[in-house]
Amino acid sequence: MKIDFANLKIQHNLYKDEIENAILKVARDCNFIMGAQIDELERDLEKFTAAKHAISCSSGTDALLLAMMAIDIQPGDEIITTPFTFFATAETIAFLKAKPVFVDIDEKTYNIDPSKIEEKITSKTKAIIPVSLYGQPADxxxxxxxxxxxxxxxxxDGAQSFGATYKGISDSALGDISCTSFFPAKPLGCYGDGGAxxxxxxxxxxxxxxxRLHGQSIRYHHQYIGMGGRLDTIQAAVLNVKLKYYEKDLKLRQDVASKYTQALNAKNIETPFVKDDRTSAWAQYSIRVQNRDExxxxxxxxxxxxxxxxxxxxxxQECFKYLNLKEGDFPISEKVSKEIMSLPMNPYVTDEEIEYIVGNL
Incomplete structure (x- = not known):
C-alpha cells in the first residue's frame, strides 16, 4: 500500500471543475490584485468565524507580521511565546527586532503552559502569542x-487551527488578533501562499x-510603514470554492482522528489529547515514539x-544563539521534540489505510 500524507490531489479532483473555472475567471477578467473575489472571501470568512473583521493577506507569516505591526511592536519589545512551534512564530518577532521570550509547553496538549507565563513578564513585555498547535487552541x-x-x-497564531473552537468560539475570534495560514497543506489551503x-x-x-497595502489608506498617501501583503485574487478564488465545503472536510478530519484514536488505543499507543472544552482542526495527528528514526x-x-x-x-536554533538559551532550559519542549511523529492526516484517509498504518505501527 502507498499512502499519501496530505492527499491534495483527491481534494482538487473533488472540486476540480469549480476550482478551475474560478481560476479561469480571474485569468479572463485580468483582475489579479484585490479583485472582487478578495472581498467575497473576506465576507465569507467573517461569516464562518463570527469574527467582526477578516483581512486576507499574502501568507500566515505575513499575517503574524501585520498583527504585530498593528499593535506597534518596536525594537527591544518582548513578546512571550512557545519554543515548540513552526519557526515563523518567533521569526516574525525577531524580524521586527523585538525579543521572543519563550515559555515551556504543557506536555499533554503541546501548547504554551499558562502557569509559566507570568514569571516571564517584564516592563518590556508587550504581547503574548499562543500557538494553536496541530489544530487545538491553547488555554x-x-x-x-x-x-x-x-x-x-x-x-x-492559528496557522494550523482554522475552524477549531474554544468553548464554542471560533479560534479566529480569540485574543485581540488571530492569524491563520492558507498554505496548501493546511486544513483550509489555497494553491500557493496565503493567510488571514x-x-x-x-x-x-x-x-x-x-x-498590507504599504501603509496607505488613500493611494500614494502613506500613514504607516507597511508591506506588500495582499492575497492574490487567484488564491482567493480557490479559497472561495474550498470554504463552501470546509465544514464537511473538517468533520471528515475529525472522523479520521477519532478512528485513529480508537485503533491506537486498542494497541495501547498513546494518542493526542484534546481538552473537552475545545475542538481541533487536526492539521496534524501526532503521536510520540521513543525510537522515532527507526x-x-x-x-x-x-x-x-x-x-x-x-x-x-x-x-x-542557531539563529537564536543571541538569546543565550541552551538545551535544558525548556525540558518539556525538548523531550517532546525528540519523540513527536505525525501520521498521514487529511479528510480522505480510508478505514483500510488507518488499519494498515496502525497495524504496522
Missing part, C-alpha cells in the same frame, strides 16, 4: 486573564488593511509516510 481564558492583568495584547488576520477591533482592522524508516519502507513537527525547539 485562552487563562492567557487572556494574564494579558488583561498586565495590559498586554494577545495574538493567536482576524480581529473584533475596528481600529486594528483599519490599520491592518492599511499596513520507526519512521520502517514505516517508509511499508509505504507509510510520516513527518516530524517539530524536531528542534526554537531556543536551540
Amino acid at each position: 485562552m481564558d487563562e492567557i487572556n486573564q494574564i494579558a488583561k492583568k498586565h495590559n498586554l495584547k494577545v495574538i493567536v 488576520v482576524f480581529t473584533n477591533d475596528d481600529k486594528l482592522a483599519d490599520k491592518i488593511k492599511s499596513l 520507526v519512521q524508516t520502517k514505516l517508509q519502507n511499508l509505504g507509510i509516510p510520516t513527518a516530524v513537527h517539530y524536531p528542534m525547539p526554537l531556543h536551540v
Whole structure:
C-alpha cells in the first residue's frame, strides 16, 4: 500500500471543475490584485468565524507580521511565546527586532503552559502569542486573564487551527488578533501562499488593511510603514470554492482522528489529547515514539509516510544563539521534540489505510 500524507490531489479532483473555472475567471477578467473575489472571501470568512473583521493577506507569516505591526511592536519589545512551534512564530518577532521570550509547553496538549507565563513578564513585555498547535487552541481564558492583568495584547497564531473552537468560539475570534495560514497543506489551503488576520477591533482592522497595502489608506498617501501583503485574487478564488465545503472536510478530519484514536488505543499507543472544552482542526495527528528514526524508516519502507513537527525547539536554533538559551532550559519542549511523529492526516484517509498504518505501527 502507498499512502499519501496530505492527499491534495483527491481534494482538487473533488472540486476540480469549480476550482478551475474560478481560476479561469480571474485569468479572463485580468483582475489579479484585490479583485472582487478578495472581498467575497473576506465576507465569507467573517461569516464562518463570527469574527467582526477578516483581512486576507499574502501568507500566515505575513499575517503574524501585520498583527504585530498593528499593535506597534518596536525594537527591544518582548513578546512571550512557545519554543515548540513552526519557526515563523518567533521569526516574525525577531524580524521586527523585538525579543521572543519563550515559555515551556504543557506536555499533554503541546501548547504554551499558562502557569509559566507570568514569571516571564517584564516592563518590556508587550504581547503574548499562543500557538494553536496541530489544530487545538491553547488555554485562552487563562492567557487572556494574564494579558488583561498586565495590559498586554494577545495574538493567536492559528496557522494550523482554522475552524477549531474554544468553548464554542471560533479560534479566529480569540485574543485581540488571530492569524491563520492558507498554505496548501493546511486544513483550509489555497494553491500557493496565503493567510488571514482576524480581529473584533475596528481600529486594528483599519490599520491592518492599511499596513498590507504599504501603509496607505488613500493611494500614494502613506500613514504607516507597511508591506506588500495582499492575497492574490487567484488564491482567493480557490479559497472561495474550498470554504463552501470546509465544514464537511473538517468533520471528515475529525472522523479520521477519532478512528485513529480508537485503533491506537486498542494497541495501547498513546494518542493526542484534546481538552473537552475545545475542538481541533487536526492539521496534524501526532503521536510520540521513543525510537522515532527507526520507526519512521520502517514505516517508509511499508509505504507509510510520516513527518516530524517539530524536531528542534526554537531556543536551540542557531539563529537564536543571541538569546543565550541552551538545551535544558525548556525540558518539556525538548523531550517532546525528540519523540513527536505525525501520521498521514487529511479528510480522505480510508478505514483500510488507518488499519494498515496502525497495524504496522
